[in-house]
Amino acid sequence: MTDPRRGAGRTETIMRTTLELGQEIGYAKLSIEAVAARAGAGKHTIYRRWPSKGALLLDSLLSLHEPSLDYPDTGDIVADLREQIHAAVDLLGNPPFGPLFQALVGEAQADPKVASALNERFISPQADKTVARLEAARDQGQLSPAFDLGLAMAILSGPLYFQFLITQEPLTHEYVDRVIEALFNGMGEPA
Amino acid sequence: MTDPRRGAGRTETIMRTTLELGQEIGYAKLSIEAVAARAGAGKHTIYRRWPSKGALLLDSLLSLHEPSLDYPDTGDIVADLREQIHAAVDLLGNPPFGPLFQALVGEAQADPKVASALNERFISPQADKTVARLEAARDQGQLSPAFDLGLAMAILSGPLYFQFLITQEPLTHEYVDRVIEALFNGMGEPA
Numbered sequence A, B: 001m002t003d004p005r006r007g008a009g010r011t012e013t014i015m016r017t018t019l020e021l022g023q024e025i026g027y028a029k030l031s032i033e034a035v036a037a038r039a040g041a042g043k044h045t046i047y048r049r050w051p052s053k054g055a056l057l058l059d060s061l062l063s064l065h066e067p068s069l070d071y072p073d074t075g076d077i078v079a080d081l082r083e084q085i086h087a088a089v090d091l092l093g094n095p096p097f098g099p100l101f102q103a104l105v106g107e108a109q110a111d112p113k114v115a116s117a118l119n120e121r122f123i124s125p126q127a128d129k130t131v132a133r134l135e136a137a138r139d140q141g142q143l144s145p146a147f148d149l150g151l152a153m154a155i156l157s158g159p160l161y162f163q164f165l166i167t168q169e170p171l172t173h174e175y176v177d178r179v180i181e182a183l184f185n186g187m188g189e190p191a
Helices: A004-024 A032-039 A043-049 A051-064 A079-091 A097-110 A114-139 A151-169 A173-187 B004-025 B030-040 B043-049 B053-062 B075-094 B099-110 B112-139 B149-167 B175-186
Strands: none
Touching: A004 A043, A032 A043, A032 A051, A032 A173, A043 A097, A043 B043, A051 A079, A051 A114, A051 B099, A079 A097, A079 A114, A079 A151, A097 A114, A097 A151, A097 B030, A097 B099, A097 B149, A114 A151, A114 A173, A151 A173, A151 B112, A151 B149, A151 B175, A173 B099, A173 B149, B004 B030, B004 B043, B004 B099, B004 B175, B030 B043, B053 B099, B053 B112, B075 B099, B075 B112, B075 B149, B075 B175, B099 B112, B112 B149, B112 B175, B149 B175
16 A cells, blocks of 8 residues: 555556546446446545546546647748647547547536646647747747737637537548638738 | 427426526536426426437527627628627626536537537537628628638637637637637738
């Protein structure tokens, strides 16, 4: 009980079981009780560390360690945005990441603690990477100096979230390219 | 039992009870059982009409009949977009609509039938209104003829959904104005 490696090993087992069972039966049907039974752990052992299903889903998602979400910097902002956002939609469009992330956002709608942990530990660090890459591009004169980079980040991500969470149509690279082009070039002059 | 008005009256009572109880205890805690008890209806009566909590939330949302989501057409596309989207964020930012819509989107992440009904009965008709208003503006030369109007709709809505569902920061009129401006003017020329 006092060997920290044993605790870490058990934590990993529980997160791996969450991912396996979630893919088998779907995250909607996944319960902490079912994870406990499959992992051979006590229900209370899980609840002590993860007070809610959403908390367990978040740690399991973060355990995936996705290096593909890092930003390239080749000096060409459009090419780099395309590459990174294509990688992001490939993750969202496939297991294990996609269905898990969708379930996690669903839990976040009912549980403010899950929502704030998701923002703090995943959304906000990802947004910071996007903003940092845009900032470098602005410093190189590839973006209008006045443009609000946080807003650019929201315009790049928002339509993808809209499609992923609301219309639930498949995300494609072609759609990403159209969003990027629209963001750079605008829709036309207002009257 | 065969008087259709009695059925309609009961349906209305159940939807009104859903809205009242959801506002009192929060939609996350709302169960069909609790609605049944408060409305003095049998649980099976509710399940016969609404197979899931999400289905009940959707009908309750649609029973609100929000005329403010219709589009004005003054001939000025920017002014009309601003007016309509300001009204939409006021709805999203306040009860009864906002918390109910958030809970419904949460349910949609776990229940594909709820997701498709939400799209068919609410999201898609709203998107069609936006696209129709943009189309009129394009015909009047206020938008670039080549611009994809469905994409414009997604760029106008996406950042708001991102903020509403993911970062969960308050939606403001000022944010809407910045999204509209960015969409019209673009972020700058790519290198």
